[in-house]
Amino acid sequence: MSDHIGITGLEVTTCHGVLPEEKTSPQRFLADIDLELDLQPAGATDDLQRSVSYAEIAQAAEAILRGAPVDLIENLAERIATMCLQRREVEAATVTIRKPQAPAGVPFHDAALGGPSVTVHRAQDRPVVIAAGANLGDRQATIEAAVRLLGQVDGLTIIGVAPFVETDPVGGPEQPDYLNTVLVGRTRLAPWTLLRHLHRIESYFRREREIRWGARTLDLDLIQLGDPAEGTEWTVDGDLQLPHPRATERAFVLQPWSRVDPGAHASDVDGQVRPVVGILEQLGTDGVREARR
Known part of the structure; x- marks a missing residue:
């Protein structure tokens, strides 16, 4: 409320x-x-x-x-x-x-x-992009449940969920492979409001933050709010950073994002607005695989 x-x-x-x-x-x-x-x-x-x-x-x-x-x-x-x-x-x-x-x-x-x-x-009616991942427990069941909970957030409408991909861990200690996806939707909420909802849902699945890039039951990241191609993208610095500072360097974000929204644009590491598909083509998809059913 x-x-x-x-x-x-x-x-x-x-x-x-x-x-x-x-x-x-x-x-x-x-x-x-x-x-x-x-x-x-x-x-x-x-x-x-x-x-x-x-x-x-x-x-x-x-x-x-x-x-x-x-x-x-x-x-x-x-x-x-x-x-x-x-x-x-x-x-x-x-x-x-x-x-x-x-x-x-x-x-x-x-x-x-x-x-x-x-x-x-x-x-307000802004486009929003959220990434989801897990590498502990029943990864698929956890992410699917998190998507349902996000769909219940007042002021947030989930429009699409990308096919799951399995990815090698990036950084951190040795740990199991991740299951990842990207959600796209529309929202009237401000970014810090969205972030609190993401953290609340992570906590419900007992997400712990003791080790940076460590294994986790659920990871929800706010990737982008607004549309950089239309000049409506939010930029925020501080505890919350938007657009997500590493999203365009991560194939496990870009690959499912390009699948659920092939026409999406993002601001790359140099601040240039580019098609997500083009950024992914340049980066490559090493370590990202279609998820096993």
């Missing part, structure tokens, strides 16, 4: 409406804005950069309301919702525009707050 930031009763006296006189005679418009986002990072760090400024949202909404006259309050609500979603931390926005003095030809009980209103709800 998302957290919320609310702005209620933003009032502007201006000119909007279908009738000619509404274009020249100002009347009151009120806006309520509800933003859905993950406030845990901001609450834990006291860092505004991990949230959104309600002052900036309110001022931008006021500027839209004070703009050139339009016919419909639906247009105002849509424009304010679009503005809110331009703050990429915002998962969804609900905007209500009220017009208490609308010339509707009927009386309203509350002259201050009554009258017609329009409410729109708009949400």
Whole structure:
């Protein structure tokens, strides 16, 4: 469930409406804005950069309301919702525009707050890529169960799961071979929210992090959020790095990724946006095999 930031009763006296006189005679418009986002990072760090400024949202909404006259309050609500979603931390926005003095030809009980209103709800819809792997226990059963749990995450829709591949371990101590796959989907969630869900599911399968690149019951990695080919890719530094800094160097990620989404693009180690298929062709597929059934 998302957290919320609310702005209620933003009032502007201006000119909007279908009738000619509404274009020249100002009347009151009120806006309520509800933003859905993950406030845990901001609450834990006291860092505004991990949230959104309600002052900036309110001022931008006021500027839209004070703009050139339009016919419909639906247009105002849509424009304010679009503005809110331009703050990429915002998962969804609900905007209500009220017009208490609308010339509707009927009386309203509350002259201050009554009258017609329009409410729109708009949400982010970003492509997301997640890699899954395991080399302990019943690897296939674990990954399949993890995929089902990911499908239950509110705000995340799994669209495709690549055929499994078996891969040699990369780095770390001697250990069994891995079973790997890649999932593609759509999400309204911010990356740190997704990462917490991935860690929660890993913990459910008793994932331990004592040895770097060590054997594991389940490994879920957030590879990419957004689409670099469309200029919508998230880039994040710190404890969470996006795009995943080693994904384009790992055939066990690229090979299943190219199978589930042949037209996918990724940012390579030099920051160049390239087709995943092309990166894989250059890298090769040594150590990656079709999984045994």
